[in-house]
Amino acid sequence: MRVGIIGGGAAGLAAAYELVKQGHYAEVFERAPFLGGQASTFEVGGGQLEKGYHHLFVSDVDMVALIHELGLGDKLAWLESKVGLFHGGKVWDFSTPMDLLRFRPLSLLQRIRVGWWTFVLQKTRNWQKFEGITARDWISQHMGRRVYEVIWEPLLRGKFGEYYDQVSMTWLWGKIYLRVASRGKGLQKERLGYPMGSFGEVFDVLGDSIRRQGGDIHISAGVDRVVVGDDGATGLEVTLSGQEPETREYDAVIATTPSYIFTRLVPTLPDDYREKLVNVQYLSAVLVILVLDRPLSDKYWINIADANMPFVGIIEHTNMIDKSLYGGKHIVYLSNYPSRESELYQKSGEELVEEFIPYLRQINPDFDRSWILEHYHHKVDGAQPIIGVNYSQRMPAHRTPIKNLYLANTTQIYPEDRGTNYSVRMGRQVARMVMEDAAAD
Template identity: 80%
Template sequence: IHELGLGDKLAWLESKVGLYHGGTIWSFSTPMDLIRFKPLSMLQRLRVGWWTFVLQKTRNWRKFEDITAKDWLVQHMGAEAYRVIWEPLLRGKFGDYYDKVSMTWIWGKIYLRVASRGKGLQKERLGYPMGSFGEVFDVLGERVSQQGGEVHISAGVNRILVEDNSALGLEVQLPDSEPESRNYDAVIATTPSYIFTRLVSNLPDDYRDKLVNVQYLSAVLLILVMDRPLTDKYWISIADHNLPFVGIIEHTNMIDRSLYGGHHIVYLTNYPSRESELYQKSAEELMDELTPHLRRLNPDFELSWILEYHHHKVDGAQPIIGTNYSQRIPDHRTPIKNLYLANTTQIYPEDRGTNYSVRMGRQVARMVLEDAGEAVD
């Protein structure tokens, strides 16, 4: 972001995290919040706190690869802590795959988030570009154009052109245009793995197997524009099977609402499969199903607080991270010369995140330059 000249707009802000359980929103940002979490006995709270501390101090993620999160958490933090805290969160994030997820995923959530805290018992701090990510993308596009590149929005890619096991370019279809072939020195695909297999047909079986055997969940978001706050928390994880969403992100409890016309912005999040009933619902149907439950978080809530709403669906949003996942990650360099793959299945042991995507982009760009015989700083 500093390279784009937007470093002065990056703010590090304290987040207020909560956990909804048993009809109550519990603060869940610091060790002291855990001590106050009454749904667990004091002994159980101390047990969860100790093993969370151990995870924070454990650098070697590989020791967690061959055990599921369910098994490790039950063994170390106890069955009751797993039932109250962890199982609802895993179910919400991974659906029917909740008991297949590797403990490495939980390790990443705990160990890597500590880096955003200061010393002692300080709360988590998150970085956000105050001009929005939209400004970051716009400026990045301008820089690409200034250096002779082209950025095409809403352009279709029908297939990757391959000859003699070497990528030659793309068959593309720009808006209101016929398909055309374009030659390129190298191709970097950032699509989900199952899309990538449709774009190139002659991948070797061993590489293709790593792509087709990845399971994904989609993201379904309902974004509410409101005239007042819903809660006082930025992020609330839902540990309750009876609520039809897994998280509430109240964006304007971290970012000043004056940047959004004085309105309050609330995200209701879900990670369903594409075959699920929730995924198939329209925006209006989601509003009817989800919003009545908001009164459980704020008994004063009224539909009249909502000024407008927006519905978004993203396929291939969350890959399922199973045990021994590192053995199934496809290489960035595909078996086809000059063809590279960079997607969320290759971010590991970390979970998806903008900073990790930027890191991966740099790694793959370096590979392209090295393979082309270019000097790399």
């Protein structure tokens, strides 16, 4: 079989890998000049760093298995992470259940309620019971209104912006249920995984493996259209770097782009399927990365539960990963998830740094702009799909209504939330689906 694959991120590469392993030909087209998509990297201090912070949970078994298959297992480190919550002008420790008990902005009874319901969520496998209710309503009903307002509403607003009150409780269940696997028994702290050569290295080695097994991968190679004939998808119109557009023929096509790109590549999609795609909104990620000469805090991850702060997360990468990988420099991500239309999305890196600096003094009163050695600004479109209630009934299928055309994107990761692990799992699953369908034909 010859399979054309649109997108060289985790899903597209995993699909190609699965196909070439089974003796088929896979050809990947990635429009960016690098592989890895949302998990791609750039150079800082002589090391490779993700454009947006990345780590793995212990529950990310498909990504971990792939890393081992690629011979990179000895580079995968499991490291303790320190988590904080910024509330009321102070960073509170938030790594262990004991930290929750010490969180004074809530009454003791409220803290116990948070702890109890978090425990229940960790133990509940049946996610379907959370499908029909929003996170806002479930938390308010079970943990109480004050708990919702102090902890969860600012976090939901930060992550989902104007859609904060539409997000399904399934999303929160996924975060809590799956995350517990990253904690040891009892009160032990969470351990997170990181491939010490970066996620970029994992995807580069994956690309090398695909090529070695007979596949082809093109970067700076955009797909302009999926060719659809009477017999379904038959090829791709592609433009390779510096070349004229051309058409290549395939037995099947797998697209891994966000839905709003996919609908443009296939204008003839039947209305009911198209409807499912356009009904899911996406937010972008906007990252400011500060390279500092000293640490900002002692935490790896600080959630911002304060609507006045202009960013929603502070991820101090070098509080988990050794700074020697980046020439001894300290690396801090300041993250946001705005829509493409928002003012924040339009701002330049310089403007954002200027805007953010005064707020960093609330995290560390000694912070001074002279600590900043370099700064970077990245925007990742299609970063976060908004998954509302009862999504299982509206989720687009991987097999599209057009024969031999398959979709594998982050709106089809459910009940879990997007992540490299699930894109790898989905890419491999869809590749197997393509092979099964061909065998059954």
